[in-house]
Amino acid sequence: MRASARFRTRSAAAVAFAAATALVLAGCSGGNSATKDDEGAAAGSLVIDTAFSIETADPGHTYDPTGNMLAKALYETLVDFEGSDVSTPVPGLATWTENDAATEFTFTLEDGRVFSDGSPITADDVVYSLTRVQGMAEAKPNFLLNGITIEAVDEQTVRFTTETPLLQLPAILANPALGIVNAGVAQANGGSGDADDSAQSFLDGESAGSGPFVLDSLDLTSQIVLTKNEKYNGDEESAYDRVVIRNVTESATQLINLQGGDSMVALDLNGDQVEGLGDGFTVDSVPSGQTIFLLLNQSADIAGELANVKIAEAIRYGLDYDALLELAGAGATQATGVIPTGFEGALEDGVAQDLERAKAALAESGYAGQKLTLQFPNDYPVGGVEFTPLAERIQDQLAGIGLDVELAPAPFATELDAYVNGTEGFGLWFWGPDYADSANFLPFAPGLKVGLRAGWAADANPEIAGLAATAASATDPETRTADFTAFAEAMQADGPFVPLIVPGRNIATADTVAGAVYNSVWDVDIAEITPAG
Missing domain, CATH: 3.10.105.10 (Dipeptide-binding Protein; Domain 3)
Incomplete structure (x- = not known):
């Protein structure tokens, strides 16, 4: 970069409605596999039905619709989007500036942010998390960071240098697969950041992020259970102590569960099903990104x-x-x-x-x-x-x-x-x-x-x-x-x-909850879902 290059502060890039490539892969029928438990609604539980498309809880390896939704709940990214609007990237863990050539981006971390174990988030964690994705050649999101050099400037600052102009870099960094991982925890559990990286098995059992939730249990065929991150100090604190995401592959079963009060959110109802829901339910029907x-x-x-x-x-x-x-x-x-x-x-x-x-x-x-x-x-x-x-x-x-x-x-x-x-x-x-x-x-x-x-x-x-x-x-x-x-x-x-x-995408909810809106990058932001009223 030329020394005379002028920088402009950016909390947005000229981007618009997207998607994710959201291919829903068939799993096992979920039925009522996670019905109201002993704690029930009194414990502040949220139950979501969806057809699972997920292989892991490790953000560095995930690139599926359910995996993105889970990573969004467990790991924060440098850049974020608000609600369903993916036209304007906003600061997540960091704010940023870029040079006129759109080849150098400097991100400054928000002060005081911590991981779920209470340790501070630093530039070294950012560099480790993203270069880990680059270094694992078999990782699905690896291609997102092609041609990008990532380095720490100081404890709170990270510089990204690109081979060609890349105005879309902030939008790319909002992808949940690029969530920031606690480097010390990952490295202590096999996270070498190269072809020999073995941290996935650990991260499928315990999360190491700074998101509103932590991972309680993961069963790729039946259900995922999340609990509230008690150390979370961002601006998306969850209204629920516990979230159960269930694998219900048949949309007809999702409909029955929603109408029967066995779930609060159904992510995969078709157009005919949502049009017939009637009173007591809310539907967010919007064009998808496909x-x-x-x-x-x-x-x-x-x-x-x-x-x-x-x-x-x-x-x-x-x-x-x-x-x-x-x-x-x-x-x-x-x-x-x-x-x-x-x-x-x-x-x-x-x-x-x-x-x-x-x-x-x-x-x-x-x-x-x-x-x-x-x-x-x-x-x-x-x-x-x-x-x-x-x-x-x-x-x-x-x-x-x-x-x-x-x-x-x-x-x-x-x-x-x-x-x-x-x-x-x-x-x-x-x-x-x-x-x-x-x-x-x-x-x-x-x-x-x-x-x-x-x-x-x-x-x-x-x-x-x-x-x-x-x-x-x-x-x-x-x-x-x-x-x-x-x-x-x-x-x-x-x-x-x-x-x-x-095609359209329909997010159906009981009137007892609010805030479940479709986002083409991560389906729904679970932390934005709250009790109605």
């Missing part, structure tokens, strides 16, 4: 004569999006582009059906009646959206513009390989961001991860590749939004992707 989309492969080796963006244009304008949304339920919206609504640079309006334009684009493509085979996972609903009826409706609508589509459903595990390896000619898939920033959607550009899965090389459209590069390297928050908008507009005009639906 996007369901179609891709048309642009590699002639894969798609042959059908490798043509004009066919993608014909599909884009041949669909009736309102009719597709009927299958999505409460909270869902039409996708307005590869950047979902609410994110920085997202387009305000989605495509409207235009059959004349669709037929003209199809004629221009040279399509001669070949059969398009639509591949998709048939056992993995996203946000309550089942792919089979969605694919059937797409097939029927595209027949109306003269496209012959046959359906080729397959199990998720089978179809995933074809999608990731770029061997699908015509696919129905979904994408969710890894952190709360629009940079998560640049991989749709030619030559990048999702673009290459669609056989779309960088030289296929140098203009869009350049727009993506400009957005990725932006250093001025004032112009960054325009960079992402230009990218989104170009993708919608000339890309091989057809964004369809942003």
Whole structure:
């Protein structure tokens, strides 16, 4: 950094609505495995039902929806978000400044903050926690810190240096997987911070963070029990002494438990279920951070004569999006582009059906009646959206513009390989961001991860590749939004992707509790849930 570089204080970055890639993996049926215990409501217990997607309580290894929610409760991060708003990062454990080039960020820890054992949080704990994630090559969140150098300046200050401009760094650091761990405790229990790190087994039994809760017990197949952190001295002190998170894989069972008073919060009800809840319950129904989309492969080796963006244009304008949304339920919206609504640079309006334009684009493509085979996972609903009826409706609508589509459903595990390896000619898939920033959607550009899965090389459209590069390297928050908008507009005009639906996410609660709102990074912040009134 030049000595003359001007610094500006930042408690926010120009970021917007995100997600987490929130893939809900099936676990064992929970039923009433954690019904009211001997202490019951008098002990200040909160019971939450969800379908578990979790492998560990170690934040350095977690990267699943339930795992993120748990890590958020046990470990604090340098940066935070308030409620459901992930458009503006706010100070967590620290405030920060950055240089004009967005390549150097300096974080200053809040005075007096302590871990659950009462020991102070220092810069060394921050450096250890984050370099541990970097050093464990097999750790799922490892990629979040690629190209970042982390060093302690003094006991309260940490400096981050990036190889390229990274305005999204504060948003990245809000991810619960980057929670700050008590370095002394972790190191004493196998936390070497490299390939030989063995602290996970310890952290699956005891927590070593500064969050509002501590871990009481962890059973990855049935339930997680948290108790109040008596040493907590932050601003999110829990209103409950005890929290039970139960693995209830069937949404119908979650509904029964909620209606019967056996739980207070249900995280996985579908649109029809929440619309029928009636009095005595509150529902937070909002768009998630995921996007369901179609891709048309642009590699002639894969798609042959059908490798043509004009066919993608014909599909884009041949669909009736309102009719597709009927299958999505409460909270869902039409996708307005590869950047979902609410994110920085997202387009305000989605495509409207235009059959004349669709037929003209199809004629221009040279399509001669070949059969398009639509591949998709048939056992993995996203946000309550089942792919089979969605694919059937797409097939029927595209027949109306003269496209012959046959359906080729397959199990998720089978179809995933074809999608990731770029061997699908015509696919129905979904994408969710890894952190709360629009940079998560640049991989749709030619030559990048999702673009290459669609056989779309960088030289296929140098203009869009350049727009993506400009957005990725932006250093001025004032112009960054325009960079992402230009990218989104170009993708919608000339890309091989057809964004369809942003599924909804429904958080249902009994009226006895308040504050359970969806956050696309960690589902819900348990510490924000309080008794109603």
